[in-house]
Amino acid sequence: MITIIDYGAGNLRSVLNAFAKLGYTTKVVSTPQEVYKAEALILPGVGAAGHIMQSLKALALDNAIREYINQNRHFLGICVGMQVLLSKTGENGGYNCLNIIPGNVKRFNEGLKVPHIGWNQVKQKQNHPIFNGIADETNFYFVHSYYCDPQDKTVIAGETAYGKTFCSAIIKGNMIATQFHPEKSGETGLRIYDNFIKLATGKNNSVE
Amino acid sequence: MLTKRIIPCLDVKDGRVVKGKSFVDLRDAGDPVELADVYYKEGADELVFLDISASSEGRDTMADIVERISEKVFMPLTVGGGIHSIDNIRRILLAGADKTSLNTAAVQNPFIISEGADKFGSQCIVIAIDAKRVTDSNPLRWEVYTHGGQKPTGLDAVEWAVKAVSLGAGEILLTSMDSDGQQSGYDNELTRTISEAVNVPVIASGGAGTPQDLYNALVFGKADAVLAASILHYNDYTIKDIKEYLSQKGIPVRK
Numbered sequence: 242m243i244t245i246i247d248y249g250a251g252n253l254r255s256v257l258n259a260f261a262k263l264g265y266t267t268k269v270v271s272t273p274q275e276v277y278k279a280e281a282l283i284l285p286g287v288g289a290a291g292h293i294m295q296s297l298k299a300l301a302l303d304n305a306i307r308e309y310i311n312q313n314r315h316f317l318g319i320c321v322g323m324q325v326l327l328s329k330t331g332e333n334g335g336y337n338c339l340n341i342i343p344g345n346v347k348r349f350n351e352g353l354k355v356p357h358i359g360w361n362q363v364k365q366k367q368n369h370p371i372f373n374g375i376a377d378e379t380n381f382y383f384v385h386s387y388y389c390d391p392q393d394k395t396v397i398a399g400e401t402a403y404g405k406t407f408c409s410a411i412i413k414g415n416m417i418a419t420q421f422h423p424e425k426s427g428e429t430g431l432r433i434y435d436n437f438i439k440l441a442t443g444k445n446n447s448v449e
Numbered sequence: 450m451l452t453k454r455i456i457p458c459l460d461v462k463d464g465r466v467v468k469g470k471s472f473v474d475l476r477d478a479g480d481p482v483e484l485a486d487v488y489y490k491e492g493a494d495e496l497v498f499l500d501i502s503a504s505s506e507g508r509d510t511m512a513d514i515v516e517r518i519s520e521k522v523f524m525p526l527t528v529g530g531g532i533h534s535i536d537n538i539r540r541i542l543l544a545g546a547d548k549t550s551l552n553t554a555a556v557q558n559p560f561i562i563s564e565g566a567d568k569f570g571s572q573c574i575v576i577a578i579d580a581k582r583v584t585d586s587n588p589l590r591w592e593v594y595t596h597g598g599q600k601p602t603g604l605d606a607v608e609w610a611v612k613a614v615s616l617g618a619g620e621i622l623l624t625s626m627d628s629d630g631q632q633s634g635y636d637n638e639l640t641r642t643i644s645e646a647v648n649v650p651v652i653a654s655g656g657a658g659t660p661q662d663l664y665n666a667l668v669f670g671k672a673d674a675v676l677a678a679s680i681l682h683y684n685d686y687t688i689k690d691i692k693e694y695l696s697q698k699g700i701p702v703r704k
Binding site for chain 2: 252254255258259261262287288289351353354355356357358359360361362380382383384385386402403424425426427428430431
């Protein structure tokens with residue numbers, strides 16, 4: 242079952258709408274038991290990483306998500322749902338995150354307009370079926386003030402330039418995460434979701 | 450490179466678009482859902498809906514409309530007009546909007562900005578400023594108006610923008626009352642002054658008549674995005690025309 246975690250994220254509805262538009266049935270869950278049962282797990286997110294960590298902990302979902310990902314099962318994190326995968330964020334005065342991907346979440350430099358809002362290009366750094374049918378340097382919609390800086394650069398699947406080049410997508414095994422919002426990135430964004438589900442359900446696991 | 454956003458704005462009253470493009474091939478040109486879909490397909494980068502309903506029934510309708518639009522249109526949606534409380538913000542966001550724009554309510558109670566930013570994130574809180582040039586001011590000054598441009602507040606637009614951002618506003622939607630509806634160009638001095646004073650994105654609004662006007666707002670006004678109403682609704686320009694023009698002049702746009 243395609244399972245979407247509900248911990249009060251503001252963009253839950255948009256994510257649900259996107260999967261519905263693609264014709265997939267989804268299940269919205271907020272317990273560890275249901276997380277373990279997922280065939281494909283999606284962690285949406287918008288807002289502050291510290292708040293999300295608090296909510297996940299309160300629902301005992303932090304350990305459930307960590308365990309799920311450590312079993313190399315199909316996972317997709319979106320925006321702040323990507324940031325919480327790292328070790329620590331500078332947001333909310335500094336906050337420990339899930340520490341699945343060692344590295345820090347940092348604020349964009351002074352002198353830039355923050356949040357980084359709008360459509361920006363994603364340079365594909367890995368040849369991976371999540372990008373099937375999507376041209377390199379395609380524009381996706383971003384809205385965030387912090388970005389992920391993973392220690393292991395080989396997990397970087399996408400890069401985007403804003404002041405500097407930052408990591409805009411991560412892939413490690415069956416764990417995929419994007420800083421941009423596929424559910425707000427038009428038809429190309431929907432394609433990311435479709436590719437993810439095809440990967441997770443084994444309908445397409447080769448690069449086109 | 451971050452592209453410059455072109456954002457159509459639709460005025461909605463009691464669930465009907467009252468200021469929006471008259472597309473000849475539309476079944477119902479007053480239906481916000483259908484218009485949103487047209488702009489989505491034309492390549493708009495975001496959409497802004499301004500609810501000008503006077504009644505609470507009208508605003509209930511807006512939430513329903515946002516729900517229907519967000520099922521069909523996968524791009525950022527901002528809703529403004531008639532949002533006066535944290536509950537109003539929550540309701541519109543839960544309906545599927547990505548951002549809410551606050552104007553009068555924020556001037557009357559600036560702490561709605563910090564509370565909203567804390568609860569939903571700064572990116573959900575857009576502060577809309579209606580600014581009018583102060584006659585004979587030197588250096589140039591602009592005064593903030595509320596209640597749909599009816600009521601002068603005595604607030605300086607630059608100071609208000611800086612304060613709103615310090616309270617947590619994630620974006621400024623800046624309308625020049627002098628230029629609005631004139632189609633003779635944005636007030637680029639106003640836009641530049643505010644854009645240089647704050648470190649969040651500024652959306653210029655009011656005055657677009659030609660693609661050149663949008664170019665000027667982005668280059669001379671240093672706007673991060675441009676809101677466009679009449680130029681799209683009544684003129685012969687499509688979003689594609691505008692983006693083509695901007696692109697040829699070296700402005701990064703999403704195509």
